Amino acid sequence: KAGVTQTPRYLIKTRGQQVTLSCSPISGHRSVSWYQQTPGQGLQFLFEYFSETQRNKGNFPGRFSGRQFSNSRSEMNVSTLELGDSALYLCASSSQTGIIGYEQYFGPGTRLTVT
Amino acid sequence: GENVEQHPSTLSVQEGDSAVIKCTYSDSASNYFPWYKQELGKRPQLIIDIRSNVGEKKDQRIAVTLNKTAKHFSLHITETQPEDSAVYFCAASNPGNTGFQKLVFGTGTRLLVSP
Numbered sequence: 001k002a003g004v005t006q007t008p009r010y011l012i013k014t015r016g017q018q019v020t021l022s023c024s025p026i027s028g029h030r031s032v033s034w035y036q037q038t039p040g041q042g043l044q045f046l047f048e049y050f051s052e053t054q055r056n057k058g059n060f061p062g063r064f065s066g067r068q069f070s071n072s073r074s075e076m077n078v079s080t081l082e083l084g085d086s087a088l089y090l091c092a093s094s095s096q097t098g099i100i101g102y103e104q105y106f107g108p109g110t111r112l113t114v115t
Numbered sequence: 116g117e118n119v120e121q122h123p124s125t126l127s128v129q130e131g132d133s134a135v136i137k138c139t140y141s142d143s144a145s146n147y148f149p150w151y152k153q154e155l156g157k158r159p160q161l162i163i164d165i166r167s168n169v170g171e172k173k174d175q176r177i178a179v180t181l182n183k184t185a186k187h188f189s190l191h192i193t194e195t196q197p198e199d200s201a202v203y204f205c206a207a208s209n210p211g212n213t214g215f216q217k218l219v220f221g222t223g224t225r226l227l228v229s230p
Contacts, residue, residue: 042220045217048217055215102208105161106160
């Protein structure tokens with residue numbers, strides 16, 4: 001099976017702009033989670049989608065949003081970019097079907113730089 | 116919410132030595148504990164995981180132990196090799212208020228294996 005893919009791999013944006021990142025999960029996986037990785041804060045959970053519904057959300061401002069399509073592909077959007085949004089954005093897919101913990105497989109990430 | 120602490124932040128060993136990384140978690144409802152390895156510039160890769168109904172799991176040179184009473188879990192790597200050099204992240208997963216799992220990560224351990 002093909003792994004998790006993310007596009008674009010690199011982005012440079014200016015403060016105040018908005019950005020959309022895309023994630024395609026492993027075929028058959030219906031759960032997609034998004035994380036922000038920075039040197040200072042590590043891996044921080046943004047949100048998780050399953051069957052087009054957001055099921056879980058981390059502690060990020062409303063400028064961070066996401067959605068999932070019927071084919072399980074997911075997008076996340078960041079509006080009104082700030083310098084502090086510069087980070088590696090990772091998505092992870094899972095075949096979770098129950099409430100017990102599940103394996104998540106990460107994509108290569110999108111490196112966002114805000115200037 | 117869940118909080119995961121990871122120690123040490125850096126670990127240097129000689130090739131062939133053993134390495135141990137320790138994590139503690141705060142929420143007794145957490146039931147799934149994966150470990151990820153992230154090489155420089157690459158995505159986090161799941162290397163081993165353990166569920167709360169198991170005390171120990173082993174996969175070749177890698178083992179993980181879980182002490183639910185003390186709320187800590189550890190990664191053990193034996194006969195380390197230079198290719199084990201990477202950043203290792205522990206994580207804990209629990210249903211939280213939504214009933215759906217989310218991963219909370221430790222801050223990472225940079226392991227350096229010297230030839």
